[in-house]
Amino acid sequence: MSDFKTNNNDMRLKPYRKDFTYSYSCGVFPTIELLTSCPDDVIKLIITEKGLSNSGVQKLITIAEQKGIPYTVDSKTAERLYPKENSYAIGAFNKYTCSLCPDKNHIVLVNPSDKGNLGTIIRTLTAFGIEDIAIISPAADIYDPKVIRASMGAVFKIRFQMFDSFDAYRKFLQDTVERSYFPFMLNGQPLETAKKPQSGVFSLIFGNEASGLDDSFLSIGTPVRIMHLDTVDSLNLTIAAAIGIYNFTQGDF
Amino acid sequence: MSDFKTNNNDMRLKPYRKDFTYSYSCGVFPTIELLTSCPDDVIKLIITEKGLSNSGVQKLITIAEQKGIPYTVDSKTAERLYPKENSYAIGAFNKYTCSLCPDKNHIVLVNPSDKGNLGTIIRTLTAFGIEDIAIISPAADIYDPKVIRASMGAVFKIRFQMFDSFDAYRKFLQDTVERSYFPFMLNGQPLETAKKPQSGVFSLIFGNEASGLDDSFLSIGTPVRIMHLDTVDSLNLTIAAAIGIYNFTQGDF
Numbered sequence: 001m002s003d004f005k006t007n008n009n010d011m012r013l014k015p016y017r018k019d020f021t022y023s024y025s026c027g028v029f030p031t032i033e034l035l036t037s038c039p040d041d042v043i044k045l046i047i048t049e050k051g052l053s054n055s056g057v058q059k060l061i062t063i064a065e066q067k068g069i070p071y072t073v074d075s076k077t078a079e080r081l082y083p084k085e086n087s088y089a090i091g092a093f094n095k096y097t098c099s100l101c102p103d104k105n106h107i108v109l110v111n112p113s114d115k116g117n118l119g120t121i122i123r124t125l126t127a128f129g130i131e132d133i134a135i136i137s138p139a140a141d142i143y144d145p146k147v148i149r150a151s152m153g154a155v156f157k158i159r160f161q162m163f164d165s166f167d168a169y170r171k172f173l174q175d176t177v178e179r180s181y182f183p184f185m186l187n188g189q190p191l192e193t194a195k196k197p198q199s200g201v202f203s204l205i206f207g208n209e210a211s212g213l214d215d216s217f218l219s220i221g222t223p224v225r226i227m228h229l230d231t232v233d234s235l236n237l238t239i240a241a242a243i244g245i246y247n248f249t250q251g252d253f
Numbered sequence: 254m255s256d257f258k259t260n261n262n263d264m265r266l267k268p269y270r271k272d273f274t275y276s277y278s279c280g281v282f283p284t285i286e287l288l289t290s291c292p293d294d295v296i297k298l299i300i301t302e303k304g305l306s307n308s309g310v311q312k313l314i315t316i317a318e319q320k321g322i323p324y325t326v327d328s329k330t331a332e333r334l335y336p337k338e339n340s341y342a343i344g345a346f347n348k349y350t351c352s353l354c355p356d357k358n359h360i361v362l363v364n365p366s367d368k369g370n371l372g373t374i375i376r377t378l379t380a381f382g383i384e385d386i387a388i389i390s391p392a393a394d395i396y397d398p399k400v401i402r403a404s405m406g407a408v409f410k411i412r413f414q415m416f417d418s419f420d421a422y423r424k425f426l427q428d429t430v431e432r433s434y435f436p437f438m439l440n441g442q443p444l445e446t447a448k449k450p451q452s453g454v455f456s457l458i459f460g461n462e463a464s465g466l467d468d469s470f471l472s473i474g475t476p477v478r479i480m481h482l483d484t485v486d487s488l489n490l491t492i493a494a495a496i497g498i499y500n501f502t503q504g505d506f
Contacts, residue, residue: 029486124492127481154485192503226499227506228380232407233282235495239377242492243499246479251445253480 013043013092015081016145023143024090025153026082028056031091033153035063043092045071048078051088060089082145095143098159100132103177105201107245110136110166111208112237118142119150120238121206126154128249133160134169134203166205166217177201181221184244185213186234188223196248204244209237266296266345268334269398276396277343278406279335281309284344286406288316296345298324301331304341313342335398348396351412353385356430358454360498363389363419364461365490371395372403373491374459379407381502386413387422387456419458419470430454434474437497438466439487441476449501457497462490 016023022043025034028051035042045064051057052073064071078090100106107125112118118140122133139162140147148155163169173179178200184207196202205220207213212234217223226235226243269276275296278287281304288295298317304310305326317324331343353359360378365371371393375386388395392415401408416422426432431453437460449455460466465487470476479488479496
C-alpha cells in the first residue's frame with residue numbers, strides 16, 4: 001500500500017504521481033514555506049551541489065537543523081524527481097489533509113483543471129488574507145509539485161478541503177455562521193454593485209476555466225459579474241479570481 | 254535577407270524564430286482574431302485534417318474566402334510548426350509594427366520576461382478597454398506564438414510599441430496630452446488612495462517579474478502599491494496588472 005519502504009529518510013523517492021502518499025516542493029522559496037509551515041509533514045530536504053552557495057539554501061539548512069528535519073546533498077535524486085527545472089532544493093513531504101474553518105471567508109473553485117491556475121490563485125488569496133479554499137472535484141491535484149510551485153509555497157499556509165460537489169461543501173458548513181455566497185458568472189450583476197457583506201463571512205465561487213459555473217449557481221446567493229468589454233470572450237480564471245478577491249478584501253490591510 | 258523564398262503562399266514556413274519576419278497564431282480562436290483584425294498581414298491559413306469538422310475552423314474558412322486569404326489543409330506543416338499543441342488551425346502572418354496612440358491610456362511593461370505573462374496581460378487590458386501597450390526592452394518577444402496564444406489573439410486588436418528605455422517612451426509621447434503616470438511599486442502609496450485622474454489620460458507602469466521597478470520610478474508620477482499581507486513576497490505580475498487595470502477602469506463599462 002505504501003509508496004515507500006520505510007517512513008524515514010532511507011525511502012527511495014520517485015517522481016511524483018497523484019496516487020502517492022507523498023509529494024514535493026521544488027525550489028528554494030516554496031521549500032522554505034514547507035519547512036516553516038509544515039515541519040511535521042516533511043520527510044526530507046534534498047539539496048543540489050550547486051545550490052550550496054545559495055543563501056536561501058543555507059537558510060533551509062538552518063531551519064532543517066533547528067527542526068530536526070533530515071537533509072542530504074543529492075543532485076542526482078533532485079534531477080530525477082523534478083527534471084525540467086534546475087531546482088536548488090526539493091522538500092519531500094507526506095500528503096496531509098486539512099479541514100476548512102467554517103466561520104471564515106472562503107474561496108470555492110468548482111472543477112479547476114489547470115495546475116498553474118490553482119497554484120496562482122492560492123498565492124493570490126493568501127496575499128489578501130483569505131486562508132481557506134474549497135475545491136470541488138474533479139479538479140487539478142492540489143498536491144502536485146506544479147501547483148505547489150505556482151503557489152510559491154503559499155499552499156502550505158492555508159486550509160484546503162476537497163468536496164465531491166458544491167452541495168457537499170454546503171452540507172459541511174451546516175450554516176454555523178451567516179455566510180454570503182457570490183458565484184462569479186457571466187450573467188451575474190455587476191461586481192461593483194455587490195458590496196462586501198456588513199456582517200458574517202463570504203464565499204467567492206469560481207467555475208472551470210473553459211465552462212465557468214453552470215446555471216444552477218444562479219439561484220445561489222448573489223451571482224456577480226466582472227464587467228468588461230466583450231472584445232475578449234471571458235477573463236482568464238486567475239485574473240477573475242484576483243479581481244474578485246481584491247474587490248472583497250480591499251481596504252482590509 | 255528574407256526568411257522565405259517568395260512573398261506568397263508557396264513559401265516554406267519554418268518553426269518560429271525571433272529573427273524571422275513572420276510568425277504564427279496557433280489555435281482556432283487566436284487565428285479568428287488574426288484574420289478578422291489584421292487580414293492584410295496574413296500570409297496563409299493552415300488547417301489540420303481533424304480540424305475540418307470544427308465549427309470554428311469552418312468560420313475561419315469563410316473569413317479567408319471573404320478576404321481572399323489563401324488556405325490549405327496541411328496537418329504535417331501544422332505539426333511541424335507548432336508540435337506541442339494539437340492546433341486545428343494556424344495563421345502565418347508577416348510581422349507588423351504599430352505606433353501607440355499618444356493621447357490614450359497606456360499600459361507600460363518594463364522588461365517583462367515571461368511570454369505567457371505578456372500574453373495574459375494583453376488579454377486583460379483589452380477586456381478593460383485599454384488598447385495601447387508600451388514594452389520597454391529587453392523583453393519577451395511579443396510576436397512569439399506563445400504570447401499570441403496566451404493573449405487569445407487579443408494582441409491583434411491592440412497597438413503595441415517597443416522602446417529601448419522608459420525615457421525613450423516619454424520622449425515619444427512629447428507630452429501632447431495631460432498624462433498621469435502610476436508606477437506600481439512595493440514602496441508606493443496604497444492603490445485605493447490613488448484615484449483615476451479627473452482629466453487627461455494615464456499610464457500604468459509595471460516592472461519585471463523578478464525585480465519589479467527600480468527606485469528611479471519613485472520620482473515618476475504617483476507610485477502606487479497594491480496593499481496585501483506580507484504572507485507572500487509579491488503578487489504575480491499578471492495579477493498585479495489585472496488589479497491595477499481593474500482599479501483604474503472600474504465603472505467604465
